[in-house]
Amino acid sequence: MNIVQQTEEKLKEEIAQSVLKAELATEDQLPSIVLEQPKEKAHGDYATNIAMQLAKIAKKAPRQIAEDIIAQFDRSKASIKDIEIAGPGFINFFMDNQYLTNLIPTILEEGENYGSSQVGNGEKIQVEFVSANPTGDLHLGHARGASVGDALCNVLAKAGYDVQREYYINDAGNQIANLATSVQARYMQALGKDWPMPEDGYHGQDIINLGKQLAEEHQDSLEDKPEEERLAFFRQYGLKYELEKLEKDLADFRVTFDHWFSETSLYEDGKIQPALDTLKDKGYIYDEDGATWFRSTDFGDDKDRVLIKNDGTYTYLTPDIAYHKNKLDRGFETLINIWGADHHGYIPRMKAAIQALGYESDTLEVEIIQMVNLFQNGERVKMSKRTGKAVTLRELMEEVGIDAMRYFFVMRSSDSHLDFDMDLAKSESNENPVYYVQYAHARICTMLKQAEEKGFTDEGYNGALLTSEKEEDLLKKLGEFTQVVEEAAVKRMPHRITQYIFDLASNLHSFYNAEKVLDADDEERTKARIALMRAVKTTIANGMQLIGVSAPEKM
RNA sequence: GUCCUAGUAGCUCAGCUGGAUAGAGCAACAGCCUUCUAAGCUGUAGGUCGCAGGUUCGAAUCCUGCCUGGGACGCCA
Missing domain, CATH: 3.30.1360.70 (Arginyl tRNA synthetase N-terminal domain)
Known part of the structure; x- marks a missing residue:
């Protein structure tokens, strides 16, 4: 405290x-x-x-x-x-706000740990996010999910939770079969064959590139293999290629995971049947119309759900239940899933499953990330997943930069739609809030550098000299940081952090214009102000670290 | 049709556990660089908080109904 x-x-x-x-x-x-x-x-x-x-x-x-x-x-x-x-x-x-000056030594001593607390009390919490299918490039919605998820994890960790970041790889089921046939089609096309894309194929540029790559590496040698063997190869090759690309794209976006969990491993490790048995033992399962059903209506879902189709295969829900059981078996006290808006209808049945497994409904929290609309030149950029015509995370990183993206995606509360204005995100002007915050940090660095050059230090500073209105405003704002982090963590609202650092930057700029820090005529006041500036710099940098935005020394 | 979610300044959005005169940014208007970075600062203007009821000392916030936008409603994932 x-x-x-x-x-x-x-x-x-x-x-x-x-x-x-x-x-x-x-x-x-x-x-x-x-x-x-x-x-x-x-x-x-x-x-x-x-x-x-x-x-x-x-x-x-x-x-x-x-x-x-x-x-x-x-x-x-x-x-x-x-x-x-x-x-x-x-x-x-x-x-009597004089007591606030005690914050400065605290902040300078704690450094990058300033803002940490123990409200989380070491609670084991797992955040599963992005989890995009390994069948194409990451797009805008994933980028928002990645930004929010990563920021939330950072905030939770700082507030004293024991956080694990997990990515669930949907590497079983139809979509991977479609991936294999899509890769095959692109490979054949790269060889100059007239081979149509499958009905539910993936039309992204990445698969086209992959097809060309395969054609170069293997020429036409794959063509003659039996179809089953050929598809198995494309499947395995495509999966590896897509996963490596996902991991690289995310890492470059400054998002890394503690654990990549494979859906296939649930089958290989025999986790599905025990999960079904658990539900069965508790009486939440029945057979009807040749299918096996989960009585999710017992827990408020609006209809029961099929687990095993009448053709004997599982629905998507079944491995997902096994997956969540596995998470709980690993000892996590709270599970947070970050999902796109199109999955929100899925929440009641998943929560029902959690309860059927014997846990409180609140054990699973689902954060819905609303859609992102991309605007360029004042017009909405249309996107289509079917045709693969979508702006990718990679393209956007190259075009607008990581800092702007990370900031913009966390800036708004995630349950509201986000209009992403590319021109604004790219603009190096006062319209762009990222630069506003970064500029505050850079300004302080410049002052501190000049202080050094001119021989000023904060050694033996007297905090009692910080009495101006702007100084008090800054001190008060600095003191709020820990609570802001705590609240952002407890309420799962990382966007509070962007608001906070924006306000702090605003106080800094206002102070900067009103008062001079380095004043040869008043050495004592200069010392105190240098100490204050160092504390502000630390706090801004800590806030930016939480949302994955860099804090530049100069701009 | 059912469910979820949103509706706050011209635009994009905050608004905590229900509190005092509802806040930012952008855009508009008026100022501020011989002084540590003007990517900044200061000021002005801008509102029936979608609509109508209700709960109470007090509602943007809680409840009900309605309107509008988005999404979800499959033995797809």
């Missing part, structure tokens, strides 16, 4: 004590104390609505209750400068 959190706790505790001393409520009746930061500075640094909440219990007017509380309040307990009653009964606290 940093100094800000400690102070807030003390303040809450003192409020609670005052209520009890004033005999406005008993300990049992006491609601949890809500401390908020008013938007208006005139309303103080903190405010509480406790008097309004107690109106019913104490049977008094809120303003009178507030008076009673203040009469009992020991303001020496929590750096209070002034207290006032306002509006319908708010109690506003004005702090």
Whole structure:
């Protein structure tokens, strides 16, 4: 807990004590104390609505209750400068913000660990994300999922969760058979044969390239092999090629996984039948119309689901249940799946499965990533998965850069649609929020570099000299970081981080324009400000690290 | 038709556990570079929070209904 959190706790505790001393409520009746930061500075640094909440219990007017509380309040307990009653009964606290300067040594000491906490309490949590089929290039939606997933994992880890990042490879089933026939068609075409693409084939450029590559390596030697053997080869070759490409694309996008889990391994390791048996033993399975069904309606799904089709093969759901059982068997307390919007209808049946396996519904959390619409030259870029005409992650990385993508994709809450404006993301102008934040960091680096050149240091600085309004604003913002990370983790909202670093950058720019840091005429103030700048630099960099955006030294 | 999700400034979006006069950015308008990076800063203007009810001291936030956009509703994955 940093100094800000400690102070807030003390303040809450003192409020609670005052209520009890004033005999406005008993300990049992006491609601949890809500401390908020008013938007208006005139309303103080903190405010509480406790008097309004107690109106019913104490049977008094809120303003009178507030008076009673203040009469009992020991303001020496929590750096209070002034207290006032306002509006319908708010109690506003004005702090002696000098205590905030204690943040600076804390931040400088903790360095890249500043912002860490233990709210996660070591909870074992697994985040499965991207998990795109190995049948084509990653596109925009995957890029958003990758950005959000990676940022969420970073945030969770910083908040004290024990996080594992996993990618589920759909390397069994129809889509891989289609991959094999698609590769075959492209190979034959590369040899100059008139070979049609299969009905459900993958039309991406990557498969075309793969076909050419195979034609060069093997000439026409594959052509003569028996079809079964040939397809097995294309399947295995295509899978390897696609997986390596996926991993490379993601790594270049600064997203890596702890574990790549193969669907096929579920079959090879015999994990499917035990999962089915578990459901069967618990009585959630029945046969009808020649198929085997899961009674998911027992858990609120709107219809039961087929597990084994009447042709004897599994539906997609069946290995997925086995997969989730496997995750739970590995000891994860919480599973987070990050899915594209088109899968959201799938949530009830998966949650039903989790419950049927004997776990709480909340054990599985599904974060839905809404669609991304790409805009270029003011127009929406149409995309079609069928024809393979889609902008790929790779292309976008090359065209707009990783930093802008990572920032843009995490910038919005993931349950709302995102309009990705390529021109904006590419523009090196004040319209682009990524540069705004990076510029703040670079500015500080420049100042620190010049400080060094001019012989200024922050050695023996006196934090008490940081008293201007802009300095206080910066200090207050710095103190919020840990809580922002905690909240982003607990609420699974990594976009809070982008908001925070944008605000912090804004405070920095504002300070920069109002005050001069390196001032030969005031060495003591310069020292204090250098220390402050170092603390801001550290905090901005830590925030950017969480969302996978680089913090440049100069721009 | 059923379910999910969204609807907030001209545009793109925030808005915490229900709190005070609903906030940013962009665009618009008016200013600020002999001084550490103007990729910046300061100010002005801009709103029936989709609509209608309800819950209460108090609603953008919670509940119900309706309207609109997107998505999902398969023995596909």
